[in-house]
Amino acid sequence: MSEGRCKVCTHAQRGLIDQDIAGGMNNSQTAEKWGLSRDSVRRHRIAHLSPALKGVLTRRESAGAVRALDRLEDLHVKASAILDAAMEDGKPSLSLAAIRELKGLTELLARITGELDERPQVQVLNVVSDPAWVEARTRLLAALRPYPEAAQAAALALGVADE
Numbered sequence: 001m002s003e004g005r006c007k008v009c010t011h012a013q014r015g016l017i018d019q020d021i022a023g024g025m026n027n028s029q030t031a032e033k034w035g036l037s038r039d040s041v042r043r044h045r046i047a048h049l050s051p052a053l054k055g056v057l058t059r060r061e062s063a064g065a066v067r068a069l070d071r072l073e074d075l076h077v078k079a080s081a082i083l084d085a086a087m088e089d090g091k092p093s094l095s096l097a098a099i100r101e102l103k104g105l106t107e108l109l110a111r112i113t114g115e116l117d118e119r120p121q122v123q124v125l126n127v128v129s130d131p132a133w134v135e136a137r138t139r140l141l142a143a144l145r146p147y148p149e150a151a152q153a154a155a156l157a158l159g160v161a162d163e
């Protein structure tokens, strides 16, 4: 769609709309506030926003991603501590719960930091080869060795069961 036909570009308040978008307002909120369709706002955001405003937007989005990343890494540290304690105390079910949380957190972290492709098969391969993950998995399976049933369940859950 050319700028001439864009409902946002031709809007009498285009400048204010652009400021809202650059200020972090999402497509739905912007559309609702200015009586536009979400598609119009989305297309305009992608194709017509001035380079300066796009720069503002990009910096804002990466700052948001960094904060989310900090929180996730904090959770990862806590879950790791729980896993360590559970393994020391010989609590296989708690260890398993912690490892499940760690697996999800590891995947999410990797996705945010761009280490993961969104394609499911590649995603699994990348997580499986992540050094931190491999180490956690190895420690868990070692700790579960005295508990064959739990070890088997863990191996199945982690996708490393012997066929």
Ligand SMILES: [Zn+2]
Binding pocket: 003, 006, 007, 008, 009, 010, 043, 044, 048
């Ligand atoms: Zn536009």
